[in-house]
Amino acid sequence: MNKTGVLLLSHCGYSFMEELISNAAKHSLESFVLSSLPLPANSYRIQELQEKSAWLAVSENHALTWEDVEQVMQELAAQGYHIVCCLSVWEGYRTLMAKANQILGVADMEPAQVELLLNKYQLRQQLNQAGLSQVNSVLLDEHTWIDLQAKGKPAFIKPVTGIASYATFRLTTDKSWQDIEKIQSEIATDLIYSSIFSANRGFMAEDYIPGQEFSFEIIAVDGQPFVVAIHEKIEVDESGSAVLENACVAPPINLNESQLPKARAWIETIFQHLQLQWGCYHLEARCYNDHWEVIEINPRVGGALISPSVSILTQGVSMTQLWLNNLLYQTAEEQLQQKAQLAKFDLGTETYQQSPMSSYFRVYFAHAGRIRTIQQNICCLEPELVQVSLKSGTEVVETAREVFLGQVLWAIPQDKKNELLPKLITESRNTIQVDYE
Ligand SMILES: Nc1ncnc2c1ncn2[C@@H]1O[C@H](COP(=O)(O)OP(=O)(O)O)[C@@H](O)[C@H]1O
Ligand SMILES: [Mg+2]
Incomplete structure (x- = not known):
C-alpha cells in the first residue's frame, strides 16, 4: 500500500471529507483522517470515514486540539506513513492546519496570520489604521x-x-x-x-456597511494573490438573528468592465498589506459607490457550493482542488505552472480568459418546526448538483445561526445567461420545497 498521503482534519465527522479524499486520490495520495468525535446521532460517520480513508483517528472530544494533531502526526510517522501536507476546511482548525504545515515544511499561512484574520475586531482595527477601511x-x-x-x-x-x-x-x-x-x-x-x-x-x-455583497475566492502563491472567482450575493436576507445568503452568481452581474480591475487592484493592496503569501481565501466584501469594504477574510475555501461553483467556471477544477495544489506544488517550476493556470481565471486582469459557463447556486435554509415533506421541483434549467441535508420528520429548533436544508447548483452557458438567469433566480426559490407540520 502507498504510505504517502494528506492529513485531513474533520470536524465531528464532516468538513467535505469525501471531496477532499477524492482530490487527494487524484494525486495518487492516500488520506489520513483525524476527526473530532461526531455527535451521537452521526456516529455512523466513523465507519464511513474508516472505509473511505487509509487511516483514521477520532479524538475524545467534539473539537480537535493541537495535542490531538501532534499525537497523530507522531503516530503516523511511527507507523511509517509520510504526510505531505495538512488540510482542513473547518475554520476552527485552520490554525492547527497552519501549525502542522509549518512542522512539515509546507509553505502555508503563518498560524499568527490565521489568528488575525479570524479575529474580526483586530482585523478591522488593522485595516482601519492602514487606511484600508473606513469602518x-x-x-x-x-x-x-x-x-x-x-x-x-x-x-x-x-x-x-x-x-x-x-x-x-x-x-x-x-x-x-x-x-x-x-x-x-x-x-x-x-x-x-x-x-x-x-x-x-x-x-x-x-x-453598518451598505452596498452589494461579493465574495472573492483567492489562491495566493508565493506572495501573489489570484482571484479565481467572484461570487455576487444576489439575495441576502437580513431579517433574522443571522444574515442569510440565499443565492449567488459568478461571474458577478453588477460589476462592470471598469469596476473589475479596480476591485482586483484593491484585493492586491489588502493582501500586500496583510502579507498573505500562501493559501486559499474566501474574502467577503461590499461595494457602495465604487468604495470597497471588507466584511471578513476567511482563511479557507468558501462554504455552501462555492467549491463546485468554481469548478463550473474553471471547467473542472474546484476550489478545494486548487487549494490542495497550492499545498502540494512547492517547487519553483510547479509554482510557475500553478500561477499560469490561476492567471487565466483571474478576473479583472489582462490574463483573464472568459469562462464559457456561469454558475448560479441557491441555498435553502430551514426554520423552526417539524418537517413534513421535502420535495424537489423542476425549473427552467436542469441543476448540476442537488444536495438535501435534512429529511422529513426532522425537528428544527429555533437558533441564531443559519440551518442548511439543502443547496442546488446550476451551470449556465454564457450565451443563454441573459435569458436564463432572471428566470432561474425566481423559479429556483421553489426548487426545494418544504412543508412543515
Ligand atoms: N458591518 C457590516 N455591515 C453590514 N452587514 C454586515 C456587516 N458585517 C457583516 N455583515 C453581514 O453579515 C454577514 C455575516 O457576517 P460575517 O462577518 O461574514 O460572519 P460569518 O463569519 O458568520 O460569515 C455578512 O455576509 C454580511 O452580509
Ligand atoms: Mg461571512
Missing part, C-alpha cells in the same frame, strides 16, 4: 451597547470570531444587551459550533 468598530459590553443604541448610527453586531452567520444582525432599537447574553448561552451549549467561539466569546459592533 469604525468597538468591542461590546453592556455599556458600549447602550452607548451605541443611544447614538442611533447604523451599526452591525457580530461575534469577534464566528462562522455560519451565527448572531450577525443590525443593531435596532428592539434589541437589547440581554439578547446577546441569551445568544452567548445558546452558543455555549452548541456542540458543533461552540469551539469556534471558545477562544473569544466576545461580540463587536461596527459601522
Whole structure:
C-alpha cells in the first residue's frame, strides 16, 4: 500500500471529507483522517470515514486540539506513513492546519496570520489604521451597547470570531444587551459550533456597511494573490438573528468592465498589506459607490457550493482542488505552472480568459418546526448538483445561526445567461420545497 498521503482534519465527522479524499486520490495520495468525535446521532460517520480513508483517528472530544494533531502526526510517522501536507476546511482548525504545515515544511499561512484574520475586531482595527477601511468598530459590553443604541448610527453586531452567520444582525432599537447574553448561552451549549467561539466569546459592533455583497475566492502563491472567482450575493436576507445568503452568481452581474480591475487592484493592496503569501481565501466584501469594504477574510475555501461553483467556471477544477495544489506544488517550476493556470481565471486582469459557463447556486435554509415533506421541483434549467441535508420528520429548533436544508447548483452557458438567469433566480426559490407540520 502507498504510505504517502494528506492529513485531513474533520470536524465531528464532516468538513467535505469525501471531496477532499477524492482530490487527494487524484494525486495518487492516500488520506489520513483525524476527526473530532461526531455527535451521537452521526456516529455512523466513523465507519464511513474508516472505509473511505487509509487511516483514521477520532479524538475524545467534539473539537480537535493541537495535542490531538501532534499525537497523530507522531503516530503516523511511527507507523511509517509520510504526510505531505495538512488540510482542513473547518475554520476552527485552520490554525492547527497552519501549525502542522509549518512542522512539515509546507509553505502555508503563518498560524499568527490565521489568528488575525479570524479575529474580526483586530482585523478591522488593522485595516482601519492602514487606511484600508473606513469602518469604525468597538468591542461590546453592556455599556458600549447602550452607548451605541443611544447614538442611533447604523451599526452591525457580530461575534469577534464566528462562522455560519451565527448572531450577525443590525443593531435596532428592539434589541437589547440581554439578547446577546441569551445568544452567548445558546452558543455555549452548541456542540458543533461552540469551539469556534471558545477562544473569544466576545461580540463587536461596527459601522453598518451598505452596498452589494461579493465574495472573492483567492489562491495566493508565493506572495501573489489570484482571484479565481467572484461570487455576487444576489439575495441576502437580513431579517433574522443571522444574515442569510440565499443565492449567488459568478461571474458577478453588477460589476462592470471598469469596476473589475479596480476591485482586483484593491484585493492586491489588502493582501500586500496583510502579507498573505500562501493559501486559499474566501474574502467577503461590499461595494457602495465604487468604495470597497471588507466584511471578513476567511482563511479557507468558501462554504455552501462555492467549491463546485468554481469548478463550473474553471471547467473542472474546484476550489478545494486548487487549494490542495497550492499545498502540494512547492517547487519553483510547479509554482510557475500553478500561477499560469490561476492567471487565466483571474478576473479583472489582462490574463483573464472568459469562462464559457456561469454558475448560479441557491441555498435553502430551514426554520423552526417539524418537517413534513421535502420535495424537489423542476425549473427552467436542469441543476448540476442537488444536495438535501435534512429529511422529513426532522425537528428544527429555533437558533441564531443559519440551518442548511439543502443547496442546488446550476451551470449556465454564457450565451443563454441573459435569458436564463432572471428566470432561474425566481423559479429556483421553489426548487426545494418544504412543508412543515
Ligand atoms: N458591518 C457590516 N455591515 C453590514 N452587514 C454586515 C456587516 N458585517 C457583516 N455583515 C453581514 O453579515 C454577514 C455575516 O457576517 P460575517 O462577518 O461574514 O460572519 P460569518 O463569519 O458568520 O460569515 C455578512 O455576509 C454580511 O452580509
Ligand atoms: Mg461571512
